[in-house]
Amino acid sequence: MGVVTAALIGFFAFIMLRISEPTLAPLYTDLAFDDSISITKILESQNVKHEIRNEGSVILAPKEQILRLRMQLAESGLPSGGNVGYEIFDKSETLGTTSFVQNVNHLRALEGELSRSIRTIRNVRQARVHLVLPKRQLFKRDQKPPSASIAVKLQGNLAQTQIQAIQHLVGSAVEGLTPENVTIIDSKGRLLASGRGNDENFLSARMDERTTQLENRLRNQVEEIVASVVGEGRARIEVAAELDFNKVTQTSDTFDPDGQVIRSTQTRSESSKSNEKEGNDGVTVGNELPGAADNQGNGAGRQEAADVTEELVNYEISRKTTTEVVQGGRIKRLSVAVLIDGSYEKNADGTLTYKPRTAEELDQISTLVRSAVGYVQTRGDKVEVVNLQFAEGPQTLFDDSGDELFAFTKDDYIRFAELGILFIMTLLVLLMVVRPLMKRMLEKPEVEENEDGTLIGADGQAMIMDAEGNLVPAPEKPEQSHPTMDAIEHAQIQGSLQADALLRVGELVEENPEEAAKIVRLWLQDAA
Numbered sequence: 001m002g003v004v005t006a007a008l009i010g011f012f013a014f015i016m017l018r019i020s021e022p023t024l025a026p027l028y029t030d031l032a033f034d035d036s037i038s039i040t041k042i043l044e045s046q047n048v049k050h051e052i053r054n055e056g057s058v059i060l061a062p063k064e065q066i067l068r069l070r071m072q073l074a075e076s077g078l079p080s081g082g083n084v085g086y087e088i089f090d091k092s093e094t095l096g097t098t099s100f101v102q103n104v105n106h107l108r109a110l111e112g113e114l115s116r117s118i119r120t121i122r123n124v125r126q127a128r129v130h131l132v133l134p135k136r137q138l139f140k141r142d143q144k145p146p147s148a149s150i151a152v153k154l155q156g157n158l159a160q161t162q163i164q165a166i167q168h169l170v171g172s173a174v175e176g177l178t179p180e181n182v183t184i185i186d187s188k189g190r191l192l193a194s195g196r197g198n199d200e201n202f203l204s205a206r207m208d209e210r211t212t213q214l215e216n217r218l219r220n221q222v223e224e225i226v227a228s229v230v231g232e233g234r235a236r237i238e239v240a241a242e243l244d245f246n247k248v249t250q251t252s253d254t255f256d257p258d259g260q261v262i263r264s265t266q267t268r269s270e271s272s273k274s275n276e277k278e279g280n281d282g283v284t285v286g287n288e289l290p291g292a293a294d295n296q297g298n299g300a301g302r303q304e305a306a307d308v309t310e311e312l313v314n315y316e317i318s319r320k321t322t323t324e325v326v327q328g329g330r331i332k333r334l335s336v337a338v339l340i341d342g343s344y345e346k347n348a349d350g351t352l353t354y355k356p357r358t359a360e361e362l363d364q365i366s367t368l369v370r371s372a373v374g375y376v377q378t379r380g381d382k383v384e385v386v387n388l389q390f391a392e393g394p395q396t397l398f399d400d401s402g403d404e405l406f407a408f409t410k411d412d413y414i415r416f417a418e419l420g421i422l423f424i425m426t427l428l429v430l431l432m433v434v435r436p437l438m439k440r441m442l443e444k445p446e447v448e449e450n451e452d453g454t455l456i457g458a459d460g461q462a463m464i465m466d467a468e469g470n471l472v473p474a475p476e477k478p479e480q481s482h483p484t485m486d487a488i489e490h491a492q493i494q495g496s497l498q499a500d501a502l503l504r505v506g507e508l509v510e511e512n513p514e515e516a517a518k519i520v521r522l523w524l525q526d527a528a
Contacts, residue, residue: 011429015422024051024060027069028079030125031057035079114170121162126153146177153187160209163192207245210329215239221372230340240335245328252322259318270308334381336373341390357387
């Protein structure tokens with residue numbers, strides 16, 4: 001009874017401690033070993049209950065203290081991801097440090113900071129960055145550009161936009177590094193980005209990505225406007241876009257004959273005059289002197305004069321030069337398929353009856369879809385809106401139990417299951433252990449033994465043992481008995497009890513002779 005009582009006390013103490021202990025939740029996951037050691041030391045110094053799992057990569061802490069603990073650890077720069085950032089310069093002594101060590105520390109700090117930034121992207125668990133920064137040399141015209149290699153450990157897959165975001169993040173953080181020179185691989189050895197931005201694979205991936213982005217954007221626009229009419233989940237939309245990735249450059253010159261502008265004007269004037277006299281055709285010094293003609297005016301002769309004027313005007317006709325560059329990615333054709341479910345009405349018996357939509361409703365929805373995707377008929381776009389009954393009808397269309405009072409999370413269900421198991425274990429212990437013990441302790445024994453050795457039954461009647469070893473009521477005594485007779489009867493009862501005990505001992509000796517011999521030897525040794 002003492003052992004059973006101690007076991008029960010220990011069991012109920014375990015149940016009480018298990019129920020009262022705080023719920024543990026992940027504080028951090030995918031930790032580096034160095035971060036696990038630092039975080040564990042801080043938690044132990046604050047006497048915070050915690051557990052370490054998965055070889056130190058996961059640390060559990062009380063759920064209600066997680067936010068406060070994360071803020072305290074962030075203040076201490078934890079977790080650092082196993083990488084060293086710019087805090088390396090806070091702990092090093094610059095006095096006496098060579099330029100080579102400073103350059104190496106700067107490279108380590110830059111790689112560590114980039115790794116931390118990359119880990120903030122969704123689905124990236126760990127990241128390592130390797131930078132190659134060529135040393136700038138004097139008197140060298142051609143310099144080798146920097147490059148970077150990134151190894152990431154993923155939880156799931158990265159979208160093409162996320163890969164490009166990582167390339168641009170690293171390219172913008174390092175001087176002289178372009179996103180096209182950033183190579184990205186994952187933990188499975190798959191090449192996510194080749195680091196050569198002009199190769200055919202990269203351009204093909206960009207084209208596919210551009211097409212997918214356009215289709216997703218148009219699908220979301222159509223789904224948002226159609227779902228507001230037919231209901232959430234009652235429409236299926238597919239968009240197929242055909243894009244033209246050819247880059248076209250067009251140059252055109254336009255002349256306007258009405259827009260004449262005088263560019264230059266040139267005017268030339270000539271004037272000539274000649275005199276002829278009769279009888280004096282010679283040339284003398286007197287004829288060449290000034291005023292000689294006046295002095296000889298009285299002489300007979302002929303006079304001629306000529307004036308010539310020339311004007312040259314240059315006109316400039318207005319000219320307009322237009323250079324048009326059409327980038328690749330124009331929409332050549334769109335095809336939109338919209339499948340919508342009909343409406344449902346609730347009958348008197350509570351069943352749902354399908355009702356197809358009218359042609360007017362389909363036309364209105366088709367008009368909305370055309371406006372949402374930018375439908376152009378001359379381009380060959382096509383929009384189809386079809387009404388068909390879905391294989392699975394609405395499940396919660398007429399569900400009025402929109403009560404968020406019992407909106408439990410996954411952790412709540414796990415806690416409920418744990419408490420249920422503890423309750424079932426407690427109930428089994430009470431019914432199968434505690435209840436029989438209490439019943440045995442409280443119930444009255446059927447036979448009791450008096451001080452004189454006689455057996456008394458539950459009804460107070462004297463009991464004796466028959467020849468077969470069963471307890472039977474003793475024969476009733478006469479009202480007037482003699483003391484001698486009473487002593488004889490008592491002696492008979494004692495004798496029958498002793499005979500029965502000897503009979504049982506004999507049976508035990510016959511069944512186990514070796515054990516009986518060992519017991520007799522022990523008695524003899526004790527007596528000796």
